[in-house]
Amino acid sequence: MEYEAIIGLEVHTQLLTETKIFCGCSTKFGAEPNSQTCPVCLGMPGVLPVLNKKVVEFAVLLGLATNCQIRRSNRFARKNYFYPDLPKGYQISQFEEPICENGYLEIETEQGKKRIGLIRIHMEEDAGKSVHDESYVEANETLIDLNRCGVPLLEIVSAPDIRSPQEAHAYLTQLRQLVRYLGISDGNMEEGSFRCDANISVRPVGQQKFGTRTELKNMNSFAHVQKALEYEIERQTELLKDGKSVEQQTLLWDADKNIAQPMRGKEESHDYRYFPEPDLVPVHIDVAWFDKIKQSLPELPQEKFERFLNQYQLPEYDVRLLTENREVADYFEKVAALFDDFKMISNWMLGEIARVLNEQKISINQLPLKPDKLADLLQAIRKKVVSTSAAKKVFDFLLSNDLSVEQAIEKLGLKQISDESEIEQFVERVIAQHPAEVESFKAGKTKVIGFLVGQVMKLSRGKANPQLVNQLLQKKLKA
Numbered sequence: 001m002e003y004e005a006i007i008g009l010e011v012h013t014q015l016l017t018e019t020k021i022f023c024g025c026s027t028k029f030g031a032e033p034n035s036q037t038c039p040v041c042l043g044m045p046g047v048l049p050v051l052n053k054k055v056v057e058f059a060v061l062l063g064l065a066t067n068c069q070i071r072r073s074n075r076f077a078r079k080n081y082f083y084p085d086l087p088k089g090y091q092i093s094q095f096e097e098p099i100c101e102n103g104y105l106e107i108e109t110e111q112g113k114k115r116i117g118l119i120r121i122h123m124e125e126d127a128g129k130s131v132h133d134e135s136y137v138e139a140n141e142t143l144i145d146l147n148r149c150g151v152p153l154l155e156i157v158s159a160p161d162i163r164s165p166q167e168a169h170a171y172l173t174q175l176r177q178l179v180r181y182l183g184i185s186d187g188n189m190e191e192g193s194f195r196c197d198a199n200i201s202v203r204p205v206g207q208q209k210f211g212t213r214t215e216l217k218n219m220n221s222f223a224h225v226q227k228a229l230e231y232e233i234e235r236q237t238e239l240l241k242d243g244k245s246v247e248q249q250t251l252l253w254d255a256d257k258n259i260a261q262p263m264r265g266k267e268e269s270h271d272y273r274y275f276p277e278p279d280l281v282p283v284h285i286d287v288a289w290f291d292k293i294k295q296s297l298p299e300l301p302q303e304k305f306e307r308f309l310n311q312y313q314l315p316e317y318d319v320r321l322l323t324e325n326r327e328v329a330d331y332f333e334k335v336a337a338l339f340d341d342f343k344m345i346s347n348w349m350l351g352e353i354a355r356v357l358n359e360q361k362i363s364i365n366q367l368p369l370k371p372d373k374l375a376d377l378l379q380a381i382r383k384k385v386v387s388t389s390a391a392k393k394v395f396d397f398l399l400s401n402d403l404s405v406e407q408a409i410e411k412l413g414l415k416q417i418s419d420e421s422e423i424e425q426f427v428e429r430v431i432a433q434h435p436a437e438v439e440s441f442k443a444g445k446t447k448v449i450g451f452l453v454g455q456v457m458k459l460s461r462g463k464a465n466p467q468l469v470n471q472l473l474q475k476k477l478k479a
Helices: 053-065 165-182 222-241 287-295 301-312 316-322 326-336 342-360 371-382 388-398 405-412 420-433 435-442 446-459 466-478
Strands: 003-014 077-080 090-093 100-109 112-125 129-131 143-145 152-158 194-204 214-219 249-254 259-265
Touching (some): 003 165, 090 112, 165 222, 165 301, 214 222, 222 259, 326 371, 388 405, 420 466, 435 466
Antiparallel strands (some): 077 090, 100 112, 112 152, 249 259
16 A cells, blocks of 8 residues: 655744844843843743734735735734743743734645645744753753743744655745745754744545644754654554554654654644733734835745846856845845846856855855955956956955955956967967977877967966967967
């Protein structure tokens, strides 16, 4: 019997607000444990939460970008559970009246585009962090850092429309790209600002009824999500093939052992005893506020991808990489406004610039070389002021020196020689120094021309115009 997987994902993305959702504490990552707390986020008696307006705006932006229905009047709820890193004994979330519902996200699969439904997107506060694994924590000891308490989150709940780990990976990639494009989250899984839980069940192909589902937690990279899903699908399939049943439970993914281990029985919504949050009034988004948020919606990834294809006439591969990140796309367009060889810009961005970003582990916004300087450097290549190989040396030099392109070329002594009489002298010296190669060329072994060009370039310390060198060599050798 053939089996198929039914997967639904719950993603929590931390929002890029300066302060928490219900108080003025900082949301900055990496602060001293328990240093970014106050009576409100610690749940002290008598305190009252005050909603951060920016959180609502970010939620609406994501809802609009994912084709959701926006509930203009929505309400917070209390989700009651007891855990050491939840000091209030409840979490302020949304339940019956979430801010966004019934949307979808399109992903690319081998069979083409596929629409993944979104059941809901809702606002909530984060809990604290239980610390087990750091070097300063003793065995059988858990420390609690409450800095994360009250940090604003959006929870994005997909419909059970995903059928494979590969589709799950594509969905998460698309969703993270979207929150980054919108500027509402940095999507950093390592810092916990983009977290994913998965609900998985397996059923015989053709059966309409869902199987018993389990929940997978503790997956802190896309690769871990894919591996964990593959493991759990195989585990459930083997149980069913052996005539056994799947137990409804929550599992923790152990990335070191590549196994999922039981954590607890799977909760249902009634286990949390939701009820409307009594300390917060319902949220009402009036028409003027809604329209203002809608007008701030930027160009979305797919729209930008299609525009780049049409406007810049670049290969699809280049456009895919250039539009993957909004800041990279913006950098390209700033250069393109000053220099009109779009393929040349793309080659440099996907070559030299990508190399520097990877080596230095920085974003393009941190790159010392601003778009106008890259445009100047490419213009210098086009005008044959500097060769392409020499331009790469100028590029590296400009990363740590605040000079103009012209000044850098002069300082490095890399100005290209395009004077025909000067290059002719180099050519004649090389011909005189390599009689055997000259004879080979004349005997029909024309590939030797590459060696002779290289010798001229070496003699000119890379400054001779290579096209002119080639032309003059051909002319002299055929004479």
